[in-house]
Amino acid sequence: MVEFNENSFATIKFTLTWKSGHGIHEEKFLARKVNAWRDFLPEELKEQLEGTKSGESVTVDFSAGAGVPKHELSKVRNIPHRKFKIRSHQFKNQPARTGRFYPQGTLTGLPGVYPQTAIPFRVLDRTGTDIIADLNHPLAKIPFELKSEVINVASKDSETGGRLTHWLEEICNWGPGMQAAPKKQPVDFIHEDFFNRPDDTADASFYSSPRLIGHIDKQASKNLQSIYKRFLSPEMKVLDLMSSMESHLSPDIELDITGLGMNMNELRMNPSLNGKVVQDLNINPELNFKNNTFDAITCSLSIEYLTDPASILKQAHALLAPGGSLLIGISNRWFPSKVTQGWLEMHEFERMGYLLQLAEESGFKGEKGTVSIRNDWRPVTDKHFVSTRGVSDPVYVVWCKKD
Known part of the structure; x- marks a missing residue:
């Protein structure tokens, strides 16, 4: 079996884990082609990876300011x-x-x-x-753990020119750390125009015709399923808010799922649903279910359309049984005419911080955290494979436990 060294290429799944005052955060990033001879890896990580084979993993701890520029x-x-x-x-x-x-x-x-x-x-x-x-890096004051899972290793015949990649920068820059709020005060997200939308006409008209398409590619959907699956077990009662033709819930777990969405034809196309409710939460935000009923409540790729998400999350807290999980999945794709202005103003990682803050203000005082998955492979059969250079849509999940 080929070993990872300067004479090989490797595909490595990196998982960066760190903590904030709001919870635990996990950032997964797939490094598709790591070239130890040319690319930059921290010395301690490079030493541990030397000689590893497919299926093996190593973990390195970085003190604050060691993996990213220190705070100044x-x-x-x-x-x-x-x-x-x-x-x-x-x-x-x-x-x-x-x-x-x-x-x-x-x-x-x-x-x-x-x-x-x-x-x-x-x-x-x-x-x-x-x-x-x-102007410091968002992670400048935060220690973190970096796990490296070697997915595949292949020998190389010769060394050619190409792009040098600084892998820790690829993982840590442009997002991780932005979920954490300042310690002294909440972030001032909301303003007068925050919930404005380009198309403010009734959503019922927009969704009157079924939209039988997935919002994200199939690999991204699997990634979303894999995160949700951590919080689910057989026979759980689940409320899937803003549901459609798919719920992004793993089919290998037997769940009792009620889907609440905008179009009955879309809901009927969803094989996971046991119950179906048609409701426009922007017109009628009242969730007519008994309190302490559900073991999990999901909202996938849709919360950016709500004009009063705080009201929905407060009710979600009431509807969850003690110990139940709120799972909010997002990506960077949406219907442009229906997304709120405030959502567009925020960085992708900052949106997770916004949702965490919203959940805390809605009563979620128990365990919470975020998970991101980026740079995964997009299926080669996907029609956007070429335009995206084969990169799967990113997925981000905010999870909260009802205490």
Whole structure:
């Protein structure tokens, strides 16, 4: 069996695990082609991976500031309000909001920062004249564990030129850490236009014709199933909110599932459902079920359409039996005319932080956390395989336990 070394390529599934004041967070990232000769891996990780074979795994712990740039006070700066500007025409003239992340390109006058700079910074606070901007990496103060599962190893005949990949940057940059809220105060997510939608006509008209298509590719759906499966066991009663033709629940677990959605024809196409309810939660948000009834409540790829999600989550908390799980799955695909403005304003990882905060405010005080899966293989038969370069849609799950 081929061993991982500088004369081989490997496919490695990385799992980064870290904790915040809100819970435990797990980021899965598939490194499709790791070249130990050319790519950059932390020395301690490279040493442990040396000689591993398919099916083996290693784990390395990183102290705060070891795996990503360490926190520096010099990167916390006072920036005059006039030097902050959102350049998107859709969201222009909005002020910086406390706790939110923005691209550094929204700031002017910083050395090495240009309008195209997408590296995030966080607004720690606001004064009458300035915003307090933290330009440190979101994980700069956080220790984390990195597990590396070797999926496949193949020999290489020769070394050719190509792209050098810094794998820890691929895993840690552009998102992980943004779920965590500041310790002193909640994030100021909500504003006057947050729940506005491009098409504010009745949702019943939009969903009157069945849409018998999946929102995400088949591998992404399997990934969503795999996360949900951790919280489910046979014979559980499950409420699938905003359901459709599929529930993203593993078919190998016998569950009693009630689906609540917008179109009965779509619900009838869903083989997982035992019960079906047609209801527009933006018009009629009352969930007419008995309290403490369900062992799990899921909401998959739809919460971004709700104009009062807090009301729904408060009721979900009441409907769950003690110890029950709330599971919210999201991706980066939606119906553009029906998604809320606030959802579009947030980074993909920041949306998980928003949902965690919303859940806490809705009564979920027990265990909670997030899981992300990125860069997986998209099925070669998928019609978007070429345009996505074979990359599966990312999936993100926020989970909360009722205490």
